[in-house]
Amino acid sequence: MFEKCAGRCRTSNNVLGKSESELRLVSVTRAIFLYAAGTYCFYTDLSLVTVLNVGTKDGTTGPGFGRSDGDGEERLAHMLNEASHIMKTPTGQANNDDSRSNEDSSSPRTQCPSPFSNKDSSQNRRLKKYENDDIPQEKVVRIYQEELAKIMTRRVEDMRHNRDGFPGSGMAPHMERPPEDIRMALEAYHRELAKIQPGGNIPTLHNLPGMPPFPNLLALQQQAMQAQSQHINGSGAIQDLSLPKEKNTKINGMTDSDKERSMDAEEAIRHAGSAFSLVRPKLEPGQQSTGSSASSPLGNAILPPAITPNEDFSNSAAASPLQRMASITNSLISQPPNPPHHAPPQRSMKAVLPPITQQQFDLFNNLNTEEIVKRVKEALSQYSISQRLFGESVLGLSQGSVSDLLARPKPWHMLTQKGREPFIRMKMFLEDENAVHKLVASQYKIAPEKLMRTGNYSGAPSCPPNMNKPMPPTQKMISDATVLLSKMQQEQLLGSGHLGHLGQPTPLLLTPPGFPPHHAVTLPPQHHDNNNKERKPPPPPQPHHQPPVMRGLHQHMSPSVYEMAALTQDLDTQTITTKIKEALLANNIGQKIFGEAVLGLSQGSVSELLSKPKPWHMLSIKGREPFIRMQLWLSDAHNIDRLQALKNERREANKRRRSSGPGQDNSSDTSSNDTSEFYHSSSPGPIPGAPSAKKQRVLFSEEQKEALRLAFALDPYPNMPTIEFLAAELGLSTRTITNWFHNHRMRLKQQAPHGLPAEPPARDQASAPFDPVQFRLLLNQRLLELQKERMGLAGVPLPYPPYFAANSNFAALIGRGLLPTDERVKDPAAGLDLSMPLKRDPDGDDFEEDDVESNLGSEDSLDDDSKTEPKAASTPAGRSSRRKPAAPQWVNPDWQDEKPRNPDEVIINGVCVMRADDYRREATETVRVEPSPAPRESSPAPQDTPRAPRTPRTPSPDVLPEDKIKTEAEDDRWEY
């Protein structure tokens, strides 16, 4: 399904190219990032600040720790604007007038856990894990949280007061938020900012014109609008994240024209259909595509998968994702109980779904299944709703069934009554705006944890409901911020042309309805989860039993990051990681602390991310998150300081701990921290006392590795019998074997340093079925060789049979092939005997000629040539090499059998298949010529959609093309 999207996206990309819209996106993204930066717990308060500051960095400059320019102001304005929106509008209608209607209520948003929160939790969790460290962090966090909590509290209270007068919508009353809240929040933020940067360059709100005491929200809004419009117009440079600065630089100085512009935009938005539309009940259930919403802006540029412009989605579709999310959130909060019509989506398994009534059947007596499917797919991809969730919640079907249904919908007339049910449900789903929201919300609850590892999640995967942990107020705050960002983002992003939705992003956040803000304060982040899956909802501090609705909430926060990930067209991951590495290195900050505090990832993950960043377009939404966080972090003026502070705290904590006594420890000491509380208290579960023993991990012997490499070379996608054979042969479990193959494939693929991606192993090559006999033979040779090497040295000419000598190269090849990653490859000398014989089978000669060696040699050295070869085949150059580590493995097809299926395929599955011809062509790996080289290049297809990455396993076309492209592009950076 993504294909389409991808295609679409691509198209859009092309069209837009670096158009304004893109720029805008970029800027938006940046803004968001900035905003997001606040994510980490401790950073939370700063988020605004950050945002403000951020603006400036020009694109990629170094770790720009914020400098402020005028941009900041704009951003501020923007943010404020958004905030105001959010705050103001309750659900709706009443607000419509305002341009930003959507805000709806979400007062809750404050409360909602923001992504940050997740982070926090994750952090905490991590901290915990690492026993020592935790505490300090928590403290830090706590401080921030408290601040936030205060603010929040006020806000909440205000809200409550206000609630009554809710606008008509049935939404929950709680939602409402007075502008004052916003103000308060802003003030608080300002305060924080001030604290942080006393003299700072950071523009404080006060500085801003309208802001002084309380910023004039309207003014801000206008400004924001203006900013937007400007963005739209095209701000100049493309900076990654930064907001456009130029034009608008100063808020103060808005010109009338600007104002007008903004006004226009607002109007446009209004007309287009505010977010409200989403929120509100749809007017007419039936019409799916109401034009009202206008095509989603997203459709074009931003969201790949998203909606197609033409199509109108039913209402729901029309809204931007952000809006949706917001609304979802709102709905959750506000309307907990009300399940949309038919199916109570939430967790329902099939059983739960009410049967379709005859009436419904009558209503839908002739649906266009294709159309429905198309819309559903778009909706799912746009909101990153998994088929599983959709299937279980909406259709009462399993993921597999949904996949099948969506991939190959039968025409209505071919369906039986029963077969039509799912389509009817889909139709109803499409017509129900809230449905999407709910789904998203529910998804997030789970997702965040998983996605972000945030921790909160208690674990029970299946039961989302319970877990909830209350979210600390802070989080809520954060979330608000997030919301704002998202809004901004949305606006900008979307803004491209269609204003339609722009305006209204509904607030995403949700606070749980009754959430008492206070306690939150206390809580530290919830660590619970950290532990593993098992732990359940720890004892949340207080059981706020959240209504079911709530459950989902926590995660909401993530939506913003999530959305950013989805909406951001592209981000230079290489540059980001480079900056991060520089910053960390310069400040002596380890990956571990960075990962835990900023990314919510473990050290190992951070290492991989930093050393082998995948290009943006190759990342799934989830995979993009860390990069977004990194970008945000880079935008944070105090990023280093914070980490440093954290580091110090941890250090001290450790010392303390040690000194105190090795014995017990922590828990008690730290107890002060909440964390400890949680855990300790709760932890009973699993492995209570004893720290679970680490599980020992399986370590393969060199021989085993060699054997696996060989087997991989022969067949990267071994079938069950082969796996079993290998397992028996190597004395390993089949599980281990499959894991190894899986990891090896994935890792080979990853390693494409810059430009050339390694080939994805194409499984096609079925040509060579795995031959045990051959395998043994080769393995023996290989092992022998290794043995010799070990003893002797590689360099030494081994006493190999004569043929070897000649072919030492081969040996080398083989070696390489087998040991792609290993450096040892270098020692080609050893001849591998094995190779000869085997190889030869089909045609012996081939080998010789090509100089494998050359290739080999080259490989080590460098890489790159890659560029040269992109296309490939033609040049012999190909040989060049590739990157060090993981060179593709070569396999001589002949060994196994001869016939390669396509002549073209030089490389298969990551493995390079050597054929005589091939050799000639290109000698080496790089080569990979693929069959359809040309075309691919032109359009690297997959790019876009976030989800795209997941393209089908087919021979990952994506990759290939891109590779080529990349290669072409010379630079290392990934080009998209």
Next chain:
DNA sequence: TTAGAGTCAATAGG
């Protein structure tokens, strides 16, 4: 079921 993506966390080396 199989595979791709993304991670975790135990290890291995510096």
Next chain:
DNA sequence: CCTATTGACTCTAA
């Protein structure tokens, strides 16, 4: 202490 490597897991999608 750090970072890199790598076997194993969990989710998703098909």
